[in-house]
Amino acid sequence: xxxxxxxxxxxxxxxxxxxxxxxxxxxxxxxxxxxxxxxxxxxxxxxxxxxxxxxxxxxxxxxxxxxxxxxxxxxxxxxxxxxxxxxxxxxxxxxxxxxxxxxxxxxxxxxxxxxxxxxxxxxxxxxxxxxxxxxxxxxxxxxxxxxxxxxxxxxxxxxxxxxxxxxxxxxxxxxxxxxxxxxxxxxxxxxxxxxxxxxxxxxxxxxxxxxxxxxxxxxxxxxxxxxxxxxxxxxxxxxxxxxxxxxxxxxxxxxxxxxxxxxxxxxxxxx
Amino acid sequence: xxxxxxxxxxxxxxxxxxxxxxxxxxxxxxxxxxxxxxxxxxxxxxxxxxxxxxxxxxxxxxxxxxxxxxxxxxxxxxxxxxxxxxxxxxxxxxxxxxxxxxxxxxxxxxxxxxxxxxxxxxxxxxxxxxxxxxxxxxxxxxxxxxxxxxxxxxxxxxxxxxxxxxxxxxxxxxxxxxxxxxxxxxxxxxxxxxxxxxxxxxxxxxxxxxxxxxxxxxxxxxxxxx
Numbered sequence: 001x002x003x004x005x006x007x008x009x010x011x012x013x014x015x016x017x018x019x020x021x022x023x024x025x026x027x028x029x030x031x032x033x034x035x036x037x038x039x040x041x042x043x044x045x046x047x048x049x050x051x052x053x054x055x056x057x058x059x060x061x062x063x064x065x066x067x068x069x070x071x072x073x074x075x076x077x078x079x080x081x082x083x084x085x086x087x088x089x090x091x092x093x094x095x096x097x098x099x100x101x102x103x104x105x106x107x108x109x110x111x112x113x114x115x116x117x118x119x120x121x122x123x124x125x126x127x128x129x130x131x132x133x134x135x136x137x138x139x140x141x142x143x144x145x146x147x148x149x150x151x152x153x154x155x156x157x158x159x160x161x162x163x164x165x166x167x168x169x170x171x172x173x174x175x176x177x178x179x180x181x182x183x184x185x186x187x188x189x190x191x192x193x194x195x196x197x198x199x200x201x202x203x204x205x206x207x208x209x210x211x212x213x214x215x216x217x218x219x220x221x222x223x224x225x226x227x228x229x230x231x232x233x234x235x236x237x238x239x240x241x242x243x244x245x246x247x248x249x250x251x252x253x254x255x256x257x258x259x260x261x262x263x264x265x266x267x268x269x270x271x
Numbered sequence: 272x273x274x275x276x277x278x279x280x281x282x283x284x285x286x287x288x289x290x291x292x293x294x295x296x297x298x299x300x301x302x303x304x305x306x307x308x309x310x311x312x313x314x315x316x317x318x319x320x321x322x323x324x325x326x327x328x329x330x331x332x333x334x335x336x337x338x339x340x341x342x343x344x345x346x347x348x349x350x351x352x353x354x355x356x357x358x359x360x361x362x363x364x365x366x367x368x369x370x371x372x373x374x375x376x377x378x379x380x381x382x383x384x385x386x387x388x389x390x391x392x393x394x395x396x397x398x399x400x401x402x403x404x405x406x407x408x409x410x411x412x413x414x415x416x417x418x419x420x421x422x423x424x425x426x427x428x429x430x431x432x433x434x435x436x437x438x439x440x441x442x443x444x445x446x447x448x449x450x451x452x453x454x455x456x457x458x459x460x461x462x463x464x465x466x467x468x469x470x471x472x473x474x475x476x477x478x479x480x481x482x483x484x485x486x487x488x489x490x491x492x493x494x495x496x497x
Contacts, residue, residue, distance in 0.1 A: 124401075146419075150400050153418040157399030200436070202397055202415060 002110035005117045005245075006135040008159075010151030012122030014143045015179040018215055018225070020119035021049045022238040023139065023245070025224035028083035030242060032114040035074065037105075038088035039131035040121035041096055047087045050077065051222025061089040064101030070108050079227055084113070094127040106134045124154060129162050136165065137173035139206060139245075143180045144192040149200050152176075156203060175206035177241060182211045183254060194254075207241030208254045209234050233257040275465065277444050278407045281312040281342065283363070286330065288320050294333060301337065308339045314360055318346025324353065331356060390427075397433065398423065407444050419459060428452070438462070442486075451484040452496065466491050 007020045017040075024036040038046035041061060047053040052075045058068035063086075070086075077083035086109070089096065109116045120131035132138065138159050142152045159172045166172060178197055186193045198205060209215075214232035218225035226235045233255040243250045286293045301308070315331070322330065331341050343360035344352060352359055390409035397415030398404055404411060407426040416433030423429050423437070426444045428451065435453035442449030442464040449463050456477055460469050463486045473493060481496040 150419050153400040154420065157402050160396070160399070199434075200416070200418065 002113055003115050004106060004110065004134050004136045005115060005139060006120055006132045006137075007117060007139045007141060008120035008128060008132055008155050009141040009148070010122065010124060010128075010155040011143075011148045014141050014148050015209070015215075016122070016141050017045045017049050017119055018219060019139065019141050019177060019179065019209070019238070020046060020117055021224035022218075022226045022235070023242055024115070024117050025077075025080065025083060026226040026235075026239050026242040027115050027117075027245075028077070028080045029226065029239075030246070031082070033082045033084075033112070034115045034117065035084040035086055035109055035113045036117045036119060037086040037109070038119050039097070039127050040119065041088045041127060042090065042093045043121065044088035044090050046119050047075075047085065048222060049219050050085050050224065052077070052085050052087070053222070056087045059087045059089040060105065061092050061096045063105055064096070064098060070105065079223075094121070094125065094130075097126060097130050099130065099133070102130045102133060124158060128155075129158065132159055132163050132172075134164055135159070135172050137175065137245075139175050139177050139241075140201070140203065141177050141179055142197060142201070144178060144186060144194070144197055146192065149192065149197055153201055156201065174203040175241075175245065176201060176203050177206045177209065179209040180211045181208050181254065183256075205252060206244055207237050208252070209237040209241075210254055210256060212257060214257070275445055279312065280408075281314045282308070283314045283316050283345075284334075284339070285316040285319050290320065290322075290326070290330060298337070308337075312342045313339055314363065315341045315344045315357075316346045317344060322347075322351075324351050327351065328353075328356060392425075398437065400437070419457075425449070440467075441484075447486045449486075452482075454481050455479055456482040456493075461491065461493070463491060468493070 007016050009016050020036050024034045028034045036046060036050065037060065038044050047056055055075050058073035060073065062068040063070050063073050073086055075085045075087065077085065106116060118131045118135065121127040140152050140155060142148050156174060159174060160166050163172050178194060182191065185191045194208060210233050212232060212234040214229050215225050215234050218228035221228060225232060226238050229235055236255040240250050317327065334341060341357045343357050345360045345363055347359065349359050392406040392411045394404065394411065394413045398413055398417045398421045400418040400420035402421045405424045410427040410430065411423050411425040412430040413423065414432050417423060417431055417435050417437040417439070419436040421437035422440065424440045424443045426446060427441065428449045429439045429441045431439070431453035434455040434457055436457045436459070438460040439451045439458060440462040441451050445464060447464040451461050451463065457479060458470060460467055461484050463484065466486060466489060468491050477493055477495060482493055483496050484491055484493045
């Protein structure tokens with residue numbers, strides 16, 4: 001049975017798209033068939049992060065409006081052949097998404113894939129609510145700072161009320177993914193600690209992605225970090241998160257970039 | 272001078288067409304429970320029928336002869352009600368639904384029927400940012416936390432066993448004896464019967480402590496709970 005997973009956060013710029021790409025790629029690398037769906041109509045980015053921006057012909061809005069078939073809009077990843085992208089339209093806005101259209105597309109995708117990962121736009125309006133509408137589970141991406149945490153809390157409330165599952169009396173499984181975490185700054189009290197965030201949001205932790213230059217580098221070359229540099233700390237964090245998502249019991253650790261650590265060490269010695 | 276809102280429970284009668292049959296059903300019902308409506312506030316909901324101005328006046332008069340006094344009418348265009356008829360009411364809420372969202376859909380869980388009968392509302396899950404829990408009929412107890420940006424409005428007292436980070440407004444329908452209790456106080460605002468204190472004018476030493484707040488005259492007092 002296909003799993004519909006929404007990656008959401010409320011606040012913008014916390015790493016939803018990066019995480020969608022990384023989780024999608026890691027799941028595909030683990031042998032699952034995966035489609036990542038960009039719901040950020042008008043401000044699409046997932047195609048760039050996936051390195052497929054030059055191959056977009058049709059998009060989600062075309063499929064919803066019946067101008068194209070789903071098969072025409074889906075773009076297969078060139079590196080992993082079980083990974084697919086359904087891009088958003090850049091020239092339209094969120095009003096082009098209809099509830100019925102989204103329901104139909106998601107139902108069709110569920111027939112074809114093991115995982116349907118919806119990349120939610122920021123905010124709590126139409127785009128975000130439609131992205132979460134049919135979700136079985138949700139990954140809430142949160143940065144360890146107060147505004148991001150409060151926005152995530154708001155989104156959790158919406159997941160408990162506005163999703164199809166919640167309206168039928170069920171519960172969307174919620175997983176917290178803390179991104180851009182810097183253990184040093186947290187220790188110095190410059191950002192919230194993992195426990196602070198967990199205490200406020202009270203949902204299970206899926207993983208902690210450390211602040212890493214590798215993430216930006218991966219985005220710039222159009223490759224999910226789990227493919228671009230699988231040994232980087234961020235990639236290992238996403239791979240662990242995916243194993244937990246699939247029900248494996250993986251001890252919670254915060255991966256660090258060994259090389260950077262050594263550089264720091266030597267740097268300090270030289271100084 | 273102080274003007275305060277107050278909410279009351281009223282019975283709502285919803286006539287259905289044809290009115291003649293509906294009145295006959297009502298008569299049959301009141302014969303079994305004689306005097307049920309005597310002295311009780313009753314609101315007439317006309318959203319299910321289409322009546323002329325005269326027909327509305329006639330219906331109100333008919334009910335009057337049955338000792339049913341109509342305190343307000345809803346579900347009708349204001350132009351169809353003259354000054355001789357009861358006033359139009361708007362924004363009524365079914366009393367069984369105690370949790371009202373700010374947004375069109377209900378983000379908070381429905382209270383269990385048992386909790387309602389007891390005149391209190393028990394929330395077992397955390398109250399999330401942006402949610403507004405309104406319960407004018409009594410106390411509200413939250414087992415989890417109340418997030419920053421969330422609010423609890425209770426007719427009675429408010430008990431929060433987790434961390435209270437949002438707003439708590441107790442005694443909202445004019446009850447100065449209501450109190451606020453929380454296991455850990457990080458509240459943005461506490462209010463009892465219209466008197467409030469924001470986070471800024473709370474004693475810093477009370478932060479993150481278990482506290483209670485109550486009214487003494489027109490002053491809100493906050494003290495540690497131990």
